[in-house]
Amino acid sequence: MAGPTPKSDASERSPLLSPAKGADDNATTGQVKKAARWVTRNAVIVFMSALILGVVITLCLFFGSQPKKSGSQSDTESTHSSFSPAQLVQSLSSVDQQNFDKLKDAYSACMDEVTVKKAGIRPLGGILRQVAEMAKSDDSSTISDTVLFLHKLGVTALLSLGASADDKDPDTVVVVASPPYRIGLPAKDYYSDDAVVKKYEAATAAVIDLLHPSNQTEKFAHDLVEFEKKLAAASPDAEDRDDVTKYYNPMSLQNADKLTPEIHLASLIGRLEPADVKTERIIVMSPSYMANLTDILSETSKETLQTYFVWKTIQAFASYVEADELKPYKRFLNELQGKEADSAPERWRTCVANVDEDLGWILSRFFVEKAFSKDAKVFGDQVVSDIKDQFIEKLKVTTWMDKSVIKLAIDKVHKIVQKIGYPTKSPDIMDPPSLQQYYSSVNITPTTFFENTLSVSRFDVARGWSALGKPVDRDEWGMTVPTVNAYYNPPGNEIVFPAGIMQFPVFDVNVPQYLSYGAFGSVSGHELSHAFDSTGRHYDQNGNYTDWWTNSTVDAFKERAECFVDQYSQFSVPGPDDKPLHVNGRLTLGENIADAGGVTAAFAAWKKRQAETPNQDLPGLEHFSQEQLFFVGYAGWWCGKSRKETAISRIYSDPHAPKWARILGTMANSRDFKESFKCASKEPII
Ligand SMILES: *[C@@H]1O[C@H](CO)[C@@H](O)[C@H](O)[C@H]1NC(C)=O
Ligand SMILES: *[C@@H]1O[C@H](CO)[C@@H](O)[C@H](O)[C@H]1NC(C)=O
Numbered sequence: 001m002a003g004p005t006p007k008s009d010a011s012e013r014s015p016l017l018s019p020a021k022g023a024d025d026n027a028t029t030g031q032v033k034k035a036a037r038w039v040t041r042n043a044v045i046v047f048m049s050a051l052i053l054g055v056v057i058t059l060c061l062f063f064g065s066q067p068k069k070s071g072s073q074s075d076t077e078s079t080h081s082s083f084s085p086a087q088l089v090q091s092l093s094s095v096d097q098q099n100f101d102k103l104k105d106a107y108s109a110c111m112d113e114v115t116v117k118k119a120g121i122r123p124l125g126g127i128l129r130q131v132a133e134m135a136k137s138d139d140s141s142t143i144s145d146t147v148l149f150l151h152k153l154g155v156t157a158l159l160s161l162g163a164s165a166d167d168k169d170p171d172t173v174v175v176v177a178s179p180p181y182r183i184g185l186p187a188k189d190y191y192s193d194d195a196v197v198k199k200y201e202a203a204t205a206a207v208i209d210l211l212h213p214s215n216q217t218e219k220f221a222h223d224l225v226e227f228e229k230k231l232a233a234a235s236p237d238a239e240d241r242d243d244v245t246k247y248y249n250p251m252s253l254q255n256a257d258k259l260t261p262e263i264h265l266a267s268l269i270g271r272l273e274p275a276d277v278k279t280e281r282i283i284v285m286s287p288s289y290m291a292n293l294t295d296i297l298s299e300t301s302k303e304t305l306q307t308y309f310v311w312k313t314i315q316a317f318a319s320y321v322e323a324d325e326l327k328p329y330k331r332f333l334n335e336l337q338g339k340e341a342d343s344a345p346e347r348w349r350t351c352v353a354n355v356d357e358d359l360g361w362i363l364s365r366f367f368v369e370k371a372f373s374k375d376a377k378v379f380g381d382q383v384v385s386d387i388k389d390q391f392i393e394k395l396k397v398t399t400w401m402d403k404s405v406i407k408l409a410i411d412k413v414h415k416i417v418q419k420i421g422y423p424t425k426s427p428d429i430m431d432p433p434s435l436q437q438y439y440s441s442v443n444i445t446p447t448t449f450f451e452n453t454l455s456v457s458r459f460d461v462a463r464g465w466s467a468l469g470k471p472v473d474r475d476e477w478g479m480t481v482p483t484v485n486a487y488y489n490p491p492g493n494e495i496v497f498p499a500g501i502m503q504f505p506v507f508d509v510n511v512p513q514y515l516s517y518g519a520f521g522s523v524s525g526h527e528l529s530h531a532f533d534s535t536g537r538h539y540d541q542n543g544n545y546t547d548w549w550t551n552s553t554v555d556a557f558k559e560r561a562e563c564f565v566d567q568y569s570q571f572s573v574p575g576p577d578d579k580p581l582h583v584n585g586r587l588t589l590g591e592n593i594a595d596a597g598g599v600t601a602a603f604a605a606w607k608k609r610q611a612e613t614p615n616q617d618l619p620g621l622e623h624f625s626q627e628q629l630f631f632v633g634y635a636g637w638w639c640g641k642s643r644k645e646t647a648i649s650r651i652y653s654d655p656h657a658p659k660w661a662r663i664l665g666t667m668a669n670s671r672d673f674k675e676s677f678k679c680a681s682k683e684p685i686i
């Protein structure tokens with residue numbers, strides 16, 4: 001953003017979505033996709049890591065034999081409720097116990113690989129047969145019926161449908177139709193990589209042949225991939241799909257329906273909306289995709305479409321099934337990420353992620369008990385408030401914004417809602433009965449992993465649609481509490497920091513403050529900056545997508561933003577052919593602006609605190625000044641390593657630059673860094 005530094009900058013399109021999820025990119029399931037969609041549409045995420053280390057530790061403790069006395073600080077510090085995991089057996093209220101048992105059953109079902117393997121393809125096979133049967137019908141509503149059937153299971157085919165806050169009326173829930181986030185391969189760019197496409201087709205053919213042997217398998221797979229190529233070509237580029245100025249296309253349902261005659265959008269939505277709601281207006285995120293879809297469908301055979309629907313179902317559920325039939329596909333996914341073909345994460349990692357997806361708020365409740373103290377909450381609030389104050393100070397002296405814009409911008413900062421730690425509404429995770437109620441329609445047993453997943457998918461889809469006709473629930477959180485991430489949600493004008501990111505070494509009440517301000521403070525500043533980056537700047541203090549910037553301020557912003565585009569476009573990673581694959585300076589623009597604004601605001605906030613209360617030095621690291629350690633803390637948090645293939649995949653679709661570039665680019669732009677390390681020559685660009 002622009003906001004915080006007097007001469008910083010930013011520009012025009014931005015990203016939002018963060019597809020990159022740590023280790024299990026291929027574990028996309030209905031729910032994951034749904035969550036990703038929510039966040040995609042609503043939030044500018046800051047971090048992309050999804051390590052759930054804290055949860056992992058917590059769960060090891062829970063699901064291991066006995067809660068061990070670990071002497072960890074939080075055992076004693078938990079003051080949120082009478083419940084403490086240390087006294088699990090003795091003191092659980094019965095509802096709390098029932099919630100916990102549900103969580104434990106979900107985890108056990110996932111961990112029971114023997115049962116999962118024994119079930120093999122069978123649980124999925126039943127659904128595949130239904131889909132194949134349905135898609136074969138000659139009825140004119142076949143496509144629509146199949147899309148609906150899959151949608152209700154959380155499977156996206158041909159288009160994605162959902163309900164979320166209307167950007168231009170942020171308290172109202174509106175129906176949104178968009179191209180699928182992912183057509184088949186993890187990013188659109190892969191469809192122009194012939195080597196990858198060839199392997200994908202071979203994997204598809206192998207799976208189809210194992211499921212349904214015939215002498216036509218290769219043709220089916222080929223036609224399927226050609227069809228997906230066309231859909232991919234018609235889809236928006238990553239850098240455009242989350243640009244509100246491009247995707248915000250309100251339309252009458254009637255007109256949207258005409259745009260997609262084979263899908264019968266009006267009838268689809270009519271069958272999904274609550275009985276007392278009559279949708280009349282929807283947002284069509286890419287009318288040109290919808291128009292092209294119509295043409296593409298008209299030249300596609302019924303067999304190809306049938307293969308496509310079946311294939312989407314397989315892709316959506318592959319990670320919930322252990323069966324030889326799916327191995328060629330799983331091998332392909334591993335290879336695409338540069339992993340050993342038959343490798344798999346340790347099962348408990350998968351299962352921890354799984355309970356987070358399925359029963360995330362129950363998990364959150366116990367995570368807070370274990371890993372988040374009242375002091376942490378108070379300190380977190382302090383850091384975020386400090387950063388807000390610094391933002392306002394910086395805005396006051398910003399020279400490139402018009403006075404009128406600065407005034408509104410300051411008002412916007414004042415109005416930013418800060419959600420820190422964990423939700424106490426929608427649902428109140430500290431209230432066992434509301435948690436129980438929230439998940440009452442989810443059926444979980446310890447031996448039915450696949451069916452548990454289906455139950456959760458159906459629940460998520462139904463919950464999404466039930467929001468229609470009611471005001472937007474501004475108390476909801478888009479990330480569960482153990483999540484190591486944070487986000488800014490433009491229509492909500494809110495920043496959200498789950499307790500998962502408020503953990504050592506990013507954040508700790510008991511370490512010198514330059515470390516927490518350097519890492520967590522910069523994260524907070526980053527999120528706040530999103531309120532004024534290439535996306536956030538379009539939304540006013542109420543979260544309304546309006547034109548509140550003057551033309552001269554917009555021009556000044558764009559000019560500065562171009563510097564970021566140029567700067568980050570110079571970074572590259574080795575590409576598929578080992579030629580440099582450059583960072584997409586436009587796709588990553590919003591995040592890069594936010595990084596610059598974040599570290600600047602955090603540094604100023606820390607300096608102010610430090611002037612009041614001196615910090616201690618770190619024993620053994622006295623040769624660094626505290627200013628330098630602030631930046632060491634910042635950079636340490638971005639240390640990471642990725643495989644060549646994963647790095648490529650992220651360049652295609654991640655709105656964040658590679659981690660190392662986030663350090664180098666941000667430090668190169670920071671006057672405070674330059675001064676702290678007494679860098680000699682070059683002028684920082686901002
Ligand atoms: C595939 O096998 C069927 C018989 O099962 C035969 O009628 C058909 O001609 C074969 N098609 C091709 C392309 O070989
Ligand atoms: C999609 O449709 C638009 C017009 O609506 C057209 O300009 C464009 O070329 C089409 N793209 C593809 C890939 O068919």
Ligand SMILES: *[C@@H]1O[C@H](CO)[C@@H](O)[C@H](O)[C@H]1NC(C)=O
Binds near residue numbers: 545546
């Ligand atoms: C949002 O902005 C539109 C104009 O773009 C205006 O008509 C509407 O009243 C605003 N709504 C809110 C809640 O501010």
Ligand SMILES: *[C@@H]1O[C@H](CO)[C@@H](O)[C@H](O)[C@H]1NC(C)=O
Binds near residue numbers: 551
């Ligand atoms: C601002 O720019 C837009 C288009 O760039 C133009 O339509 C509008 O008239 C301009 N407004 C002013 C006040 O100059």
